[in-house]
Amino acid sequence: MKKTPEEIIEEMQQVAHQMVIDDLEENPDIANDYFDCDCCGKNKCLAGSIQYGDYRLCNDCVLLAETGFALGKFNDIQSLMDAMEDSRLEELCQFIKDEETRKKHLEN
Numbered sequence: 470m471k472k473t474p475e476e477i478i479e480e481m482q483q484v485a486h487q488m489v490i491d492d493l494e495e496n497p498d499i500a501n502d503y504f505d506c507d508c509c510g511k512n513k514c515l516a517g518s519i520q521y522g523d524y525r526l527c528n529d530c531v532l533l534a535e536t537g538f539a540l541g542k543f544n545d546i547q548s549l550m551d552a553m554e555d556s557r558l559e560e561l562c563q564f565i566k567d568e569e570t571r572k573k574h575l576e577n
């Protein structure tokens with residue numbers, strides 16, 4: 470059965486969260502290691518980050534990238550980086566934010 474975008478987003482959030490947990494279990498020291506994310510440009514913790522080709526992405530951007538790939542919003546990491554450059558990413562991130570908002574409504 471085909472997954473709904475909601476299910477995909479939820480699954481990706483769990484996967485991304487698990488990456489942080491796994492990284493910290495494997496190497497607790499990286500909790501104090503920071504790097505400049507190639508995607509959002511922020512100084513982020515190494516835990517849960519992933520190297521995609523020439524780029525290292527923080528966990529937040531990994532979530533965005535993986536969700537984007539799963540939903541067919543981008544085909545490769547370069548499309549994500551290009552989207553980031555012309556600040557189209559804000560728009561693309563909206564689908565995750567919308568989903569989070571929708572969930573909050575359901576909970577209330």
Ligand SMILES: [Zn+2]
Pocket residue numbers: 506507508509510511513526527528529530
């Ligand atoms: Zn980032």
